[in-house]
Amino acid sequence: MSAPTLDPDSVRRTSADRIFEALQDAIVRGDIGAGERVGEADLAERFGTSRGPLREALRRLESRRLVERTPHVGIRIAALSHAALIELYFLREALEGMAARLAAVNMTGDEVAGLRALLATHEQDEALKSDTAYFQPEGDFDFHYRVIQGSHNSALTQLLVGELYHRVRMYRYQFSAYANRPQKAFAEHQHIVDAIEARDGDLSEMLMRRHISSARHNIEKHLKENS
Amino acid sequence: MSAPTLDPDSVRRTSADRIFEALQDAIVRGDIGAGERVGEADLAERFGTSRGPLREALRRLESRRLVERTPHVGIRIAALSHAALIELYFLREALEGMAARLAAVNMTGDEVAGLRALLATHEQDEALKSDTAYFQPEGDFDFHYRVIQGSHNSALTQLLVGELYHRVRMYRYQFSAYANRPQKAFAEHQHIVDAIEARDGDLSEMLMRRHISSARHNIEKHLKENS
């Protein structure tokens, strides 16, 4: 039963798609420095393809604001600024607050149960790493991702997952001034799930907004200290 | 003083940019029917260019959700659905509510004065057309556009202007089930400006949310009647 090419989607995956993902990953992780100027020919050779697919990947990254382009001049990786990061968190507050409100109404019983199970696994991880006091980003993303999906509003989901989250991840990787408040964040996640389970939309939104607002304040504090 | 090439930006305008704008306009206005399948070669010939720039324009339209693409199959103009339109208005409620709140804090005195002046011109137009009871879309967009800009939050502005508004315009053109409540909308605009001028962020957000919510209810009513 082990088919030669078992990937269900990679068959349909075009070369531009692969470059897009690889490049996005490289940018998010900081392998290519923020603000750095890059040439199309270099990148094409680096990823083993021609300039055609590469340009398509770049266009997509441009629309996600991960690269900036000026005609006839070239492209550069998006520059990171403290102000832009704060703006992003204000956006998240409004959008994920809305998501939490909708999730309280629209999430199915199974989805709520899944969210609870996710928190249970986090609790175990947390118990183990309570000393290091380091909240691994992936778990946090998982939680927020599920709440967003739970809104059952596809326009909202696409906006958050497809546009904003990559930028948030980029900042998380490259400004290490983050989280370090795992217990608090975990407790807040719990309260949010409680409110969703109680189908209390108002409370869910309020708790989510406060959760993200706290994260923002934490970031602002770190940024001020390190400058 | 009439220079030969007086355009400040079109010098730097690439062919793909022109196609992008032209195609976007054609889609928004409905010259190309929603849901219709289109071939790259046809479009390229239709716009008098080759497939290279056209594909770049299509990628951009795809990221704005105006066209949908499946690899190796082709592209089709985004389909319009009632559900998607309602989702869009919920998004606007959250985002423009946030914009109004920020505008109340961040708008300069000149910007507020400009907003007042805009409403004055609307009032004149409105007085003339009060019988036809038809609120021209451009004026409404102008108002919302200025409030968004007044937020002085570039991430928010780019999101609303660069991603959402074209879709809203598309629905406005193609579902004619709209507005027909010019006096009410105009009065709501006035109240929003009042709140902004008073630097009352809470009230500004509330009024903007209610304004958009009313528009949504109006649309829902129209949609129900025409089906």
Place this chain on the structure above:
DNA sequence: CGTGACTATTTTGTCGACAATGTGCCGAAG
């Protein structure tokens, strides 16, 4: 008569070459 596989056509994906534009360097004039 219906269903399945195969082939042919159409459409998209990819590539390399050419043209156009912007940038930086170099030299000459003030």
Place this chain on the structure above:
DNA sequence: CTTCGGCACATTGTCGACAAAATAGTCACG
């Protein structure tokens, strides 16, 4: 010595041709 102008280089924009994939039509078989 500084500044303006022109030239050469490098990079991006555009184009046409080729390759790969999917759809649709057709034919044979049950």
